[in-house]
Amino acid sequence: xxxxxxxxxxxxxxxxxxxxxxxxxxxxxxxxxxxxxxxxxxxxxxxxxxxxxxxxxxxxxxxxxxxxxxxxxxxxxxxxxxxxxxxxxxxxxxxxxxxxxxxxxxxxxxxxxxxxxxxxxxxxxxxxxxxxxxxxxxxxxxxxxxxxxxxxxxxxxxxxxxxxxxxxxxxxxxxxxxxxxxxxxxxxxxxxxxxxxxxxxxxxxxxxxxxxxxxxxxxxxxxxxxxxxxxxxxxxxxxxxxxxxxxxxxxxxxxxxxxxxxxxxxxxxxxxxxxxxxxxxxxxxxxxxxxxxxxxxxxxxxxxxxxxxxxxxxxxxxxxxxxxxxxxxxxxxxxxxxxxxxxxxxxxxxxxxxxxxxxxxxxxxxxxxxxxxxxxxxxxxxxxxxxxxxxxxxxxxxxxxxxxxxxxxxxxxxxxxxxx
Amino acid sequence: xxxxxxxxxxxxxxxxxxxxxxxxxxxxxxxxxxxxxxxxxxxxxxxxxxxxxxxxxxxxxxxxxxxxxxxxxxxxxxxxxxxxxxxxxxxxxxxxxxxxxxxxxxxxxxxxxxxxxxxxxxxxxxxxxxxxxxxxxxxxxx
Numbered sequence: 001x002x003x004x005x006x007x008x009x010x011x012x013x014x015x016x017x018x019x020x021x022x023x024x025x026x027x028x029x030x031x032x033x034x035x036x037x038x039x040x041x042x043x044x045x046x047x048x049x050x051x052x053x054x055x056x057x058x059x060x061x062x063x064x065x066x067x068x069x070x071x072x073x074x075x076x077x078x079x080x081x082x083x084x085x086x087x088x089x090x091x092x093x094x095x096x097x098x099x100x101x102x103x104x105x106x107x108x109x110x111x112x113x114x115x116x117x118x119x120x121x122x123x124x125x126x127x128x129x130x131x132x133x134x135x136x137x138x139x140x141x142x143x144x145x146x147x148x149x150x151x152x153x154x155x156x157x158x159x160x161x162x163x164x165x166x167x168x169x170x171x172x173x174x175x176x177x178x179x180x181x182x183x184x185x186x187x188x189x190x191x192x193x194x195x196x197x198x199x200x201x202x203x204x205x206x207x208x209x210x211x212x213x214x215x216x217x218x219x220x221x222x223x224x225x226x227x228x229x230x231x232x233x234x235x236x237x238x239x240x241x242x243x244x245x246x247x248x249x250x251x252x253x254x255x256x257x258x259x260x261x262x263x264x265x266x267x268x269x270x271x272x273x274x275x276x277x278x279x280x281x282x283x284x285x286x287x288x289x290x291x292x293x294x295x296x297x298x299x300x301x302x303x304x305x306x307x308x309x310x311x312x313x314x315x316x317x318x319x320x321x322x323x324x325x326x327x328x329x330x331x332x333x334x335x336x337x338x339x340x341x342x343x344x345x346x347x348x349x350x351x352x353x354x355x356x357x358x359x360x361x362x363x364x365x366x367x368x369x370x371x372x373x374x375x376x377x378x379x380x381x382x383x384x385x386x387x388x389x390x391x392x393x394x395x396x397x398x399x400x401x402x403x404x405x406x407x408x409x410x411x412x413x414x415x416x417x418x419x420x
Numbered sequence: 421x422x423x424x425x426x427x428x429x430x431x432x433x434x435x436x437x438x439x440x441x442x443x444x445x446x447x448x449x450x451x452x453x454x455x456x457x458x459x460x461x462x463x464x465x466x467x468x469x470x471x472x473x474x475x476x477x478x479x480x481x482x483x484x485x486x487x488x489x490x491x492x493x494x495x496x497x498x499x500x501x502x503x504x505x506x507x508x509x510x511x512x513x514x515x516x517x518x519x520x521x522x523x524x525x526x527x528x529x530x531x532x533x534x535x536x537x538x539x540x541x542x543x544x545x546x547x548x549x550x551x552x553x554x555x556x557x558x559x560x561x562x
Contacts, residue, residue, distance in 0.1 A: 020549070021514030083471040129472035129499045131551075409474075416477040416493070419509055419516040 001107040001115070001138065001166075002238075004145040005088055005122060007081075008133045008153065008161075010101035011039035014080045015070055017131035018409045018417045026067040030055050033253050034071055034403060071402035079410045083130045091122055096238040102149075104142060106238050119162040139165040142236045143229035146186040147204065151176060177205035187226055192219070204230070245282065250275040251345020257296075258341045261332070264293060268331050269324045269391035271346045276320045277376055279348055285316035287350030289323060291330040296342035307334040316352060319368050320375070323348070324391050466556050472499035474552065476509065476516070483507070483518055485533030488557045494518065496552035507554040512540060516551055 007013060011029040016022045026043035030036065036052050037044075047065060049058055055069065062069060081100045089095050094106030107115065119136035126134050137148025144165055150156075152163035157176050165173065183193040185204055199218075201207050208230040216224035225235040250271035258264055268291060279286055292308030309330040317323060327346055378387045407415035467473045478492045486507060488494065494509075502508050504523040509516050510530055519530035519540065528548050530540040542548050 018516075020511040020516065020551075023511075023514070086471045129469070131498065416475050417516065418479045419476045419494070419518045420479045420482070 001111060001140060002142050002145040002234075003092075003105045003107055003115075003119060003122075004098075004137045004142070004149045005103055005105065005119075005126075005134050006137075006149050006153070007084060007101035008135060009039055009041055010081075010132070011070075011072070011077055012041045013132045014073070014077050015406055017080070019406070022068060026065055027070070028055075028058075028062075028067055029070050029072055030404065031072060032402075033255060034069075035253070038072065069404055071405040073406050073408065075408045075411045076406065080130060080132060084126055084132055084134070087126050087129055088122060091118070094238050104145065104238055107138070116158070116162050116164045116167065119164070120160065123161055133161070135161040135163075137163050137165070140232045141229040141234040142238075143186050143226055144232065147177075147180070147184065147230075150180070150184055156180075174205055177208060178203050180204040182207050185226060185230070187222065192223070195219070245278075246351055247347055247349050248275045248278050248286075248351070249345060249347040250278075251292075251343060253343045254341070258344075259339070260337075261335050264335060264341060264344055265328055265331060266392055267344050268327050268346060269389055271344065272324045272327045273320050273388055273392060275346055275348050276318060276323050276372075277379070279318050279351070280372055280376060283354050284351040285318050285354050286313065286323065286348035287316040287352060288312050288348075289326050289330070290347040290349060291327045291334070291345070293331070293334060293341050293344045295339050299340075303339060305336055305339045307336075309334050310349070312350075316350070318354065318372065320372060320389055321368070321391075324389055328391070466495050466558075468497060468555070469499045472552075473497050476518075478518060478557070482532040482534050482537045483520075486520065487559070488518065488533075488554075489559060491560070493558040493560075494554050495556045495558070497555050498552040500553040500555070502550045502553050509551040509554060511549040511551055518554060521550070 012022075012027045015027060015029065022041075024043070025041075026047065027041040028037045028044055028049070029039040031038045034055055036054050037049060037058070038052070040049055040051065043065075044067060047061065047067075049061070049067075058067070061067070077100060084101075085095070085097050085103055088103055088105065092105035092107060092110070094108075096104040098104055110118065115138050119138060122136060123134055126132055135149055135152040137145045137150070137152050139145045139148045148158070148163045148165040151165070152158050152161050156179070157163045157165070157168060157172070168176065180203060181193075182188055182196050182201055182204055183190070185207060188196070188207075196202075196207065201210060207227060210227055212224040212227040215227055229235050252267075252271070254267065258267065272289075288310055290308055290310040292306070294306035295302060295304050297304065297306075311326050311330045313322075313326055375387050407417070409415060409417045474496045476494050476496055478488055478490055478494055481490050488507070496509050500506075502521050504521065506521050507518065508521045508530075509518050510521075511517075512530070517530070517540075519532055522529045522531050527542060529542075530548070532539070
């Protein structure tokens with residue numbers, strides 16, 4: 001038995017905790033560079049604004065209806081997320097944090113409890129302690145728990161933000177599933193939906209009644225598992241500990257176009273710095289580094305260029321200056337003047353545990369582990385980028401736009417919420 | 421000339437300070453004071469439930485009678501149920517305000533601890549939303 005707990009309009013809810021004036025106001029949160037809508041309050045959904053639409057397309061609508069827009073405030077959302085996850089962790093010995101705003105709980109051995117009432121207690125506690133409204137879906141499998149959560153959120157079954165699918169009888173469940181389009185199923189994306197529709201599989205109920213063997217042959221073992229999960233046979237277990245990443249990427253669109261090599265070099269150095277910090281946090285070394293740059297593909301009349309290069313490192317490393325050196329070496333080889341660059345990125349690849357490190361024959365074995373440790377600690381304390389490689393630049397004219405960001409209410413002494 | 425090396429600050433999460441067992445009169449310290457008994461962490465005193473605790477900054481002087489002054493940092497625990505007399509953070513007219521909750525005369529009221537401010541009363545149908553209960557304030561003296 002599984003529960004899936006999901007924060008309602010999570011980013012919007014985080015903003016509302018510290019700004020009660022937003023309670024009944026339509027609110028959107030925008031992606032990096034204030035580009036697209038990544039979270040919407042119910043009021044905004046009711047206005048027909050879709051997920052992912054570019055902000056400039058709804059500016060007029062926003063003006064007309066008084067929609068408040070915020071830049072993504074990731075330090076706030078990350079802190080609120082960890083509070084929410086910690087509160088929920090007390091409800092089960094098994095928890096899988098699936099994303100910033102949702103987690104699974106294993107409810108094996110809780111079967112004799114009134115699970116709907118148990119879920120109501122979770123909701124109530126997260127709401128009171130953290131300030132975030134959540135919905136809970138309960139079912140025999142993770143795939144069904146996801147659907148149950150959707151039902152709870154949309155008020156299709158269950159009550160007051162909790163839906164326990166095991167409580168529905170056969171006909172009731174068939175009615176609910178028949179009304180849900182198949183793309184609501186976990187892992188069924190747009191292309192697969194089209195293919196399933198062509199086979200006459202339109203609703204969740206259609207998919208549930210399909211023959212898993214046939215679908216395995218036509219599609220994949222993954223879809224077969226999904227069908228079994230829809231029928232109450234648990235095939236996916238909880239992944240309690242997030243596995244270490246096999247590659248680490250860091251890339252951003254620029255706030256303004258960058259034309260010259262020094263500007264790109266600064267940006268690339270910053271991204272390497274961020275990626276290397278993550279690399280050290282998970283205790284890995286990178287054996288290869290990839291760097292890429294591109295122009296804006298949506299500006300059709302401008303000259304287009306994009307290029308990437310993967311650089312094998314002479315010796316696996318987690319040392320920021322050394323990785324920056326490699327990235328700059330690659331950047332100089334792919335850079336062409338005369339283009340308006342809109343995005344750059346780096347990826348650290350071929351990751352391996354630091355414990356398995358091999359020293360290169362020609363390495364001078366400079367050990368900067370202590371320096372890297374100090375750097376990471378200072379940045380954790382005083383905000384990221386406080387201490388950085390000089391290569392990252394001081395001016396950073398290309399830095400992304402975050403004009404509408406709310407304060408870092410919970411993670412910065414100078415930005416605490418004010419109370420009159 | 422020597423310049424002093426300033427070490428980097430550590431994470432502010434835990435700041436243990438030594439506690440000495442005996443009082444120190446002006447004059448000779450007790451030899452027992454060589455034995456440090458415990459290390460104290462202010463978080464332990466100020467934060468009972470981490471997940472439910474937020475720090476806020478006080479703006480006005482409406483609670484000066486309670487010793488809470490402009491610029492003070494207050495510790496707010498959202499897990500605590502507010503009672504008559506609790507100092508609370510409440511949502512009033514779309515903003516957060518710090519006041520003392522009074523439940524005595526039927527309808528709840530928010531009382532300032534400063535005669536210069538009015539008591540906040542709620543009309544029929546108006547809802548009082550308590551944001552959290554204030555458990556301590558930190559007043560910096562310099």
